[in-house]
Amino acid sequence: MKNIALLGSGFIAGVHMEGWKRITGANIVAFFEIVPEKALNFQEKYSIPHYSSLPRLLEEKEVDIVDVCLPTFLHRDYVLQSAQAGKHIICEKPMALNVEDAVAMKNACQLNGVELMIGHALRFWGEYKKAKELVTQGKIGKILSLDAYRLSVSPTWSVVSWILQQNLSGGAALDLHIHDLDFANWVGGKPIEVFSRGVQSVNGSWDHAQTSIRYSDGIIANIEGGWMMKGEFPFTMGYRILGTEGVIEWEFRAGVNIEQRGDANPIIIYREGEKEEKINAQDDDAYYLELKYFFDCIENHRTIEQATPDHGITAVRIATAALESMEKGIIVRL
Ligand SMILES: NC(=O)C1=CN([C@@H]2O[C@H](COP(=O)(O)OP(=O)(O)OC[C@H]3O[C@@H](n4cnc5c(N)ncnc54)[C@H](OP(=O)(O)O)[C@@H]3O)[C@@H](O)[C@H]2O)C=CC1
Ligand SMILES: O=C1CO[C@H](CO)[C@@H](O)[C@@H]1O
Structure with a gap:
């Protein structure tokens, strides 16, 4: 107890x-x-x-x-x-x-x-865990690139809306984007370079980001994240991982916010000369x-081996490098 x-x-x-x-x-x-x-x-x-x-x-x-x-x-x-x-x-x-x-x-x-x-x-989320496992098993060969995204409408539930203020939340470029930056680190290894372009909301907060990360063994990650979607755009996340022998793809759409999580789509694996393979990797609630x-x-x-302080620090390092890159228009070497 x-x-x-x-x-x-x-x-x-x-x-x-x-x-x-x-x-x-x-x-x-x-x-x-x-x-x-x-x-x-x-x-x-x-x-x-x-x-x-x-x-x-x-x-x-x-x-x-x-x-x-x-x-x-x-x-x-x-x-x-x-x-x-x-x-x-x-x-x-x-x-x-x-x-x-x-x-x-x-x-x-x-x-x-x-x-x-x-x-x-995401380190506890069925479809992300499965992607990591498939990559580790070599199911799609050597990894070449990883695309991941996480998009939603603006979060407005906080009374003082701290989340919409760049200096309090880091904007979507830190708050939302960070999930996929950490996922990319999990799969990609040691990040060495970050370049990012972003869009600012009217209040100056970087709320939509497209970040490219280069890893030490050559993997390129392209991550998109933001909360500037409009209307009834559902909370959307997904990934596509390209390897020398195949592709792993998954997309998930929730309700307007992430708490409305229904049944997920299967992961699809594409390999040369083979029929597509669908895997249902949905697990219990990740939280x-x-x-x-x-x-x-x-x-x-x-x-503790997952979501350690070092994982947290590296994710913040990349997100803040992305912010610097967006502001200065430069590639940030880590
Ligand atoms: N892992 C995940 O998927 C998610 C993680 N998060 C993270 O969780 C954290 C909290 O986010 P979230 O729950 O959405 O935020 P909320 O605003 O919903 O909740 C935070 C609570 O803290 C209160 N608060 C505000 N200012 C202060 C203060 N100065 N001192 C003490 N309490 C204060 C808020 O009050 P008030 O309403 O008045 O602001 C609110 O009750 C963030 O770091 C966020 O990034 C959030 C969502 C999902
Ligand atoms: O995944 C998430 C859902 O959206 C929230 C804000 O909009 C984020 O804080 C959170 O990490």
């Missing part, structure tokens, strides 16, 4: 809450939220004690794990507070707004002897699987 404090009561905090409820031995002892009316709604829905101060929560409750579901600009501060209090931490992606903050978070956890995992949920993996690692003293 482990006691968990949930920080935030917004969109992803609700998704995590549903995940934690399914994990035997995971006991949510309290949640932290500074907005009173949001706290009231969450408390009514889940019947768990509310705190508007993290130090007070940690003083009054026995806590083993802190789950940081706060806006991105708060990740560093709350991870540092939790690490200094000796708690293991799972923190939502993007790890931080910049590499310096992300490194400080990793160091604080190391210094205080606590574990840290980052919410890179639940991510939390369960983290929880099991903590309970059983196992090393």
Whole structure:
């Protein structure tokens, strides 16, 4: 049994809450939220004690794990507070707004002897896991290129709309794009060069990005991400991986937002001289699987190997290099 404090009561905090409820031995002892009316709604829905101060929560409750579901600009501060209090931490992606903050978070956890995992949920998502597995098995030969995309309409659910402000969320180029940047790193290896072009919203936020990454063994990744889609454009994500002996392709469309996840399409594998092969790789909810993996690692003293702080830092490094590339029109060498 482990006691968990949930920080935030917004969109992803609700998704995590549903995940934690399914994990035997995971006991949510309290949640932290500074907005009173949001706290009231969450408390009514889940019947768990509310705190508007993290130090007070940690003083009054026995806590083993802190789950940081706060806006991105708060990740560093709350991870540092939790690490200094000796708690293991799972923190939502993007790890931080910049590499310096992300490194400080990793160091604080190391210094205080606590574990840290980052919410890179695609590493737990059936079709992305399967793609990685197929690539590792050599199903399509040596990988040459990877295309991935993630597109949605603008997220407007936050009361203060922190997410629409570049300096608080990093814009879609950091917030949304980062999922596929991390996926590309997982498949591609060591990134060495980033070039990106982007589109800014009226408020100056980089909200649509097309980023090209070169990896050390020659793989090229082309990643598109943004939340400038219009009208009823459904949340869309997918990938196409080209190898010397085949292609793996997958596309998924949800509702207007990602929480409305229905049945997925199969992955399709194309190989020279063969009929297309369809694989249904849909798995349980990735957010639940991510939390369960983290929880099991903590309970059983196992090393966290997925969505590690280093994975989080590298993803932030590429996203911020992409932002620099967009702003200056240059190739950024890592
Ligand atoms: N892994 C994934 O697929 C997803 C990850 N995320 C990530 O999760 C994090 C949270 O995002 P999301 O749940 O969408 O955000 P929300 O805005 O829905 O929730 C964040 C909560 O924190 C509150 N908050 C705002 N400012 C402060 C502050 N200064 N101090 C304390 N709390 C504050 C918000 O209140 P208010 O409403 O007033 O702003 C809100 O209740 C982000 O880093 C985001 O990138 C988000 C969605 C999916
Ligand atoms: O995948 C996601 C869904 O969209 C959200 C914002 O629009 C992101 O924060 C999140 O990471």
